[in-house]
Amino acid sequence: MQQWFKSGSPWIWMTAGAVSISLISVIGLLSLIAWRGLSFFWPSPVHEFQMKVNQHAITQQTIIGEIYDRETIPTSQLRSAGVHLDGYREETATRYLVKTGNREFVELDFRWILAHDIEQMQTPEGMAVFERTQNGNFYGYLVAVSRDGNLIKNDLQNMLSDVLERTSSINEQLYDLQHDEIGRINYQIEKLRLKQRALEINNDLTEDKRQKIEADVQALKQEYAVLEKQLFALRDESARDYVVVKDMRGKEVQLNLSQVLDVYYPNDMSFFGKIGHFFAQLGKFITDEPREANTEGGVFPAIFGTVFMVMLMAVIVTPFGVVAAIYLHEYAGNHSVTKIIRIAVINLAGVPSVVYGVFGLGFFVYMLGGSLDKLFYPEALPTPTFGTPGVIWSALTLAILTLPVVIVSTEEGLSRIPSSVRQGSLALGATKAETLWRIVIPMASPAIMTGLILAVARAAGEVAPLMLVGVVKLAPTLPVDGNFPFVHVDRKFMHLGFHIYDVGFQSPNIEAARPLVYATAFLLVSVIVALNMTAIGIRNHLRERFRALEQ
Template sequence: MGKWFKSGSPWIWMTGGAVSLSLIAVLGLLLLIAWRGLSYFWPAEIYQWQLKDQNGVKSTLIGEIYDREDVPTERLESAGHKFEHHPGETVTRYLIKTGNRERVSLDFRWVMATDIVSRSTPEGIAKFERSKNGNFYGYPKAVIVDGKKVTGDNLVTVLQQQIERAVELTGKAHSLQKSEIGTINYQLEQLRLSARKLELEDKLTEAKKLEFQQKKEQLNKDYQVLEKEFFDLKKKSGRDSVLVEDMTGDTIKLPLDTVLDVTFVNSMSTLDKIGHWFIGVGKFVADDPREANTEGGVFPAIFGTVFMVMLMAVIVTPFGVVAAIYLHEYAKKGPITKMIRIAVINLAGVPSIVYGVFGLGFFVYMVGGSIDQLFYPEGLPSPTFGSPGVIWSALTLAILTLPVVIVSTEEGLSRIPSSVRQGSLALGATKAETLWRIVVPMASPAIMTGLILAVARAAGEVAPLMLVGVVKLAPTLPIDMNFPFVHLERKFMHLGFHIYDVGFQSPNVEAARPLVYATSFLLVSVIVALNLTAISVRNHLREKYRSLEH
């Protein structure tokens, strides 16, 4: 036994066991997040309950079972709940998603198992997904198409057709508002700023005023045409409606321009549910958020996260590589070089929120404010670059991840044999040519390793971004069809901040809980995708320059 311990085998097994446990824990956490997040999109059965509370009041409830838990009977009795018959040590209670927000004060309601008289899953119950006020549950009774009431056997078919029509018209109106009408508004604002700039330079002549006025009048004419088309589309989309009987027995009229989809979950087969699940996941990835981020998709947050990380990578890589090359290849050993290395090490240990405060004070207020004073005085006092934006977020995270790139690149440079450098110099190459053509390409796998670590950290940071550019809801993306096409001064959405906002700032916590898991899994997937891309590039470079190492 003593020889076995002295051989070091126990430590090898302990290390292997610790690595295995860590891997299992990480995979288990990812599976938990994936299960809790992706199961949200699975169509849940809609139940109808007949209830009788402790006071003998009967009622009907329609909704989905969201959660369940066992509560000690003693605790319920101490809270004043009375039971007709003693239920035992614990009582099961269900969290029911009732929807119908404009009819019921809360989307969710706890129901005791002892209050349930009966429970059924009628096939005629429909779930209406709406653009506002959440879901609506009830029995469709009639569809009003252009003032005519449609009932009977073809009710469901007509309902789905009219919903598709309304969604298509609403999508056209939304697209018109964002693209063509948005472009005219942008051009009007640019025209105003151009006139203001000439006025500040004392160059606004009468001829220029007349030219600006003519352009403005033409844009206003185009705007009126598009506005008329927009309101026509809105009027057509809101033409039809559906009559639905809710759980109270009242018949409610729902305008179809607020309905996105209708599903009869209780009559769906397993294949239908699988197809609906894929559609739900696709909408979550591709749509814009709504209802204070508790409904809809997260596409702007995905785009903002990837765009900001790529912009950060473009900024941090050259600066980190140049700094590493200077420290390793040119700087002499001395107190100044030693201080620089200590500073780099200390930068890696600074809390991220400190970088956010620095970015707000230096980049946003100082650099951005100076840019506004020099190049955009016509926009003042409204700031252009002097307010948080995607460029300042990328620069802040570039400084945050700079030590990682420097250290990784230096390690790659130190592994290159000195004989390679000497051979290049002996053949007549200059030091700069040796670095550019031999040393840096051989160190490129190490550079990519540093970039991978930088991307992994930057994509998950939230605290500094809250100060330098990220917002709860960004109406426009940083990229559009308006010149200069890439707008680095705009604010953006981020998956990390979206998780924080939905999980802790949402007005409807219960509805937002599954979205926290879904967005978390999506953020992990985005980080993994970015890392796998960088790893594939690194492996390609490693194979390409492997022969030089030998």
């Protein structure tokens, strides 16, 4: 045994065991997040509960909803909370967390109901779930469908599907008209207003220029009036059709189909039908915009903002980090000042990220951005253009945050290149700059990509500094659109990490938001993995390409 310990084998097994435990823990954590997040998109059966009506607890006989959670708790805990359990003598009781929806007619969107109070629980056929733009889901039975003013009560599911498809097409036209054409006109009118004010500030506004601007504005307003008529006509056409639904109160309710996004019947679905619905809902989550205080809808703006900010940060940090590493390793001498700089770079990696956020807010936003506004955008003041948090300041802040990682990784890659390679290049007549550009940097490119991978992994998950320099709860427009100059780096943006924080801790409806926290967290991990895998693929390609130089 003593010889076995001296051989070092126990430490090898301990290291392997620690790595295995860490790997299993990571896989288990990701599996838990994926299961809790992706199961949200699986169509749950809608139950109809017939309740015992009594004066202490239940006043509504029928409850319709989805079971979100169930738990077993001691009856003593329920009695201490004031719950009456007449005739119930068991030590524990089961209760269900039921999502009832129908917010405008029912007081509680989520409610706990005791199994003791349930007389009958069933999953009836024909139960419809309406996904709406406002007030969440609506549960009930189809009674009639109104199409073009005609109330139809036969073949309701097919008729509703046809009418809803037509209404969805009209809503898409409304969205495109409002965000593209009308948005473009509003943007141009604002640009003309700022142009006129800039001429006034510079005392260069002549009567001819003023009349030209007014004529352009008038032409845009006339075009706006035409589009506005089309918008109102589409709204009237979209609001014409409705569906009559019988809810849990036993009352018939009219739902305007302009506010209905989808309708499905989970109790009537086959297994393959549920799989199709699962992928359809997952696609909507990825491609749609959020709604209902981010507790409903999708996260596409957050995905776009995260990827755009990370790519912009990578474009900024890579050249600065590589140039700094080349200077420290190839040009600066090995003296005390260089040692101090290296120690400072390493220490910068340990600074809390929120400190970088405070620095970005004070230096980039207020100082640099405010100066840019005074120099180039005085006509927009006091409304700031660059003197307010935006995606460019977020990218710069995270570039400074991840700069030490790129510098250290690049310098390590440069140190692994034999000095004989440099000397051979210089002996053949190449200059030092040519040697660096054609020999050293290509051979160090895998190490540069490694630093970029680490920088992307850290930057994509940071939230604290972004809360100060650009990220918001809901961004009405993306940083990229069809208006010149097409890429608007001064705009605020959404971020998956901040979206998780906002939904999980700032949501007014925490029960509805909880599954979205897991889904968004899994999506954020997937985005980071996708970005890292792309960078790793590029690194491996560069490594194979320049392997001959290393030999």
